[in-house]
Amino acid sequence: MRDKEQLYVNHWYEDLYNCFSHFLQKIGSGVKTMSIFNRTKAEQSEDSAGSKHSGHISDYSEDFETAGKDNKDKSEIPEDSVVETITCSACKKEIPAEQMRKCLCVCPECGAHNKISAKRRMHSLVDPGTFRKLKCPVPFVDPLAYPDYKDKIEGLQDKTGLDEAVLLGMGEIEGHKAMIGVMGSEFLMASMGIAVGEKITHAFEIADKYKLPFIMFTASGGARMQEGILSLMQMAKTSAAAQRFGERGGLYVVALTHPTTGGVSASFAMLGDITIAEPDALIGFAGPRVIEQTIGQKLPAGFQRAEFQEEHGFVDQIVPRAEMREVLSQILRLHEKRRWPL
Numbered sequence: 001m002r003d004k005e006q007l008y009v010n011h012w013y014e015d016l017y018n019c020f021s022h023f024l025q026k027i028g029s030g031v032k033t034m035s036i037f038n039r040t041k042a043e044q045s046e047d048s049a050g051s052k053h054s055g056h057i058s059d060y061s062e063d064f065e066t067a068g069k070d071n072k073d074k075s076e077i078p079e080d081s082v083v084e085t086i087t088c089s090a091c092k093k094e095i096p097a098e099q100m101r102k103c104l105c106v107c108p109e110c111g112a113h114n115k116i117s118a119k120r121r122m123h124s125l126v127d128p129g130t131f132r133k134l135k136c137p138v139p140f141v142d143p144l145a146y147p148d149y150k151d152k153i154e155g156l157q158d159k160t161g162l163d164e165a166v167l168l169g170m171g172e173i174e175g176h177k178a179m180i181g182v183m184g185s186e187f188l189m190a191s192m193g194i195a196v197g198e199k200i201t202h203a204f205e206i207a208d209k210y211k212l213p214f215i216m217f218t219a220s221g222g223a224r225m226q227e228g229i230l231s232l233m234q235m236a237k238t239s240a241a242a243q244r245f246g247e248r249g250g251l252y253v254v255a256l257t258h259p260t261t262g263g264v265s266a267s268f269a270m271l272g273d274i275t276i277a278e279p280d281a282l283i284g285f286a287g288p289r290v291i292e293q294t295i296g297q298k299l300p301a302g303f304q305r306a307e308f309q310e311e312h313g314f315v316d317q318i319v320p321r322a323e324m325r326e327v328l329s330q331i332l333r334l335h336e337k338r339r340w341p342l
């Protein structure tokens with residue numbers, strides 16, 4: 001194993017120890033699970049401890065790539081695609097690809113919110129040319145030596161243009177700066193492994209460093225089985241990061257999209273100060289079929305859908321995709337620290 005990978009493995013054991021000691025002490029306080037990336041940087045540089053982590057910082061180049069540098073969009077509807085029509089997942093009608101692109105994959109016939117790639121969603125949210133990807137390279141490690149895992153990841157990286165199942169960076173929404181995260185269901189069902197947990201934790205820390213609000217678009221099948229218990233540890237790690245961010249006054253907005261389930265819904269997806277959701281998104285922990293089999297009862301209509309969750313207090317507002325940018329901009333404006341003209 002290479003030195004860098006060994007360093008990461010050492011840190012996981014440290015995380016494991018921290019998480020368990022956290023559970024043994026008291027839920028909700030005293031967690032030391034910083035992102036490995038930040039700790040590694042701290043070990044490499046003596047002066048990184050705290051002095052730069054406060055106040056206004058205008059130069060973002062240490063933590064973000066320059067604007068417009070991210071790879072070309074290789075989403076499900078490429079601009080130069082030869083695909084002429086897209087089939088709506090709900091009504092099964094064939095919709096011209098160009099029209100689907102314009103509608104952000106919302107079916108013009110039935111209004112169903114079809115899956116949208118992480119990059120396309122990111123570009124639909126931010127002001128043109130303002131997106132700067134977060135610098136957080138996490139080396140690939142295969143802790144269980146899972147068959148074909150490495151090939152699968154490399155294939156998906158090539159196909160989707162993403163380096164992992166989450167795309168994170170800073171962008172402006174109608175002029176308001178924010179840290180934005182989008183999970184890509186096109187990448188292993190946006191399952192959360194070590195890299196995803198690490199990137200999200202690091203994003204919380206960097207959002208705090210620059211005093212940026214954090215907007216997270218979730219979509220996931222849950223923890224990544226190929227990485228075993230180390231995936232489950234990401235739940236504690238990301239939850240601790242969200243809590244620390246909140247304690248330091250950061251605004252955390254979660255947008256739940258279809259589907260948000262498993263370990264992701266049981267951690268950072270449910271910890272937003274404000275929680276919005278796309279129409280008809282499946283939001284829950286275990287799937288309805290598993291629950292029905294376990295409790296031996298028929299579940300109510302619309303169970304675990306966004307509207308049901310709104311009715312039962314899990315979701316603050318349902319926001320159609322076409323209105324998402326406007327609603328987020330309003331939220332950011334309302335929480336901006338400035339003197340209001342009265």
Ligand SMILES: [Zn+2]
Pocket residue numbers: 088089090091092093107108109110111112
């Ligand atoms: Zn449709």
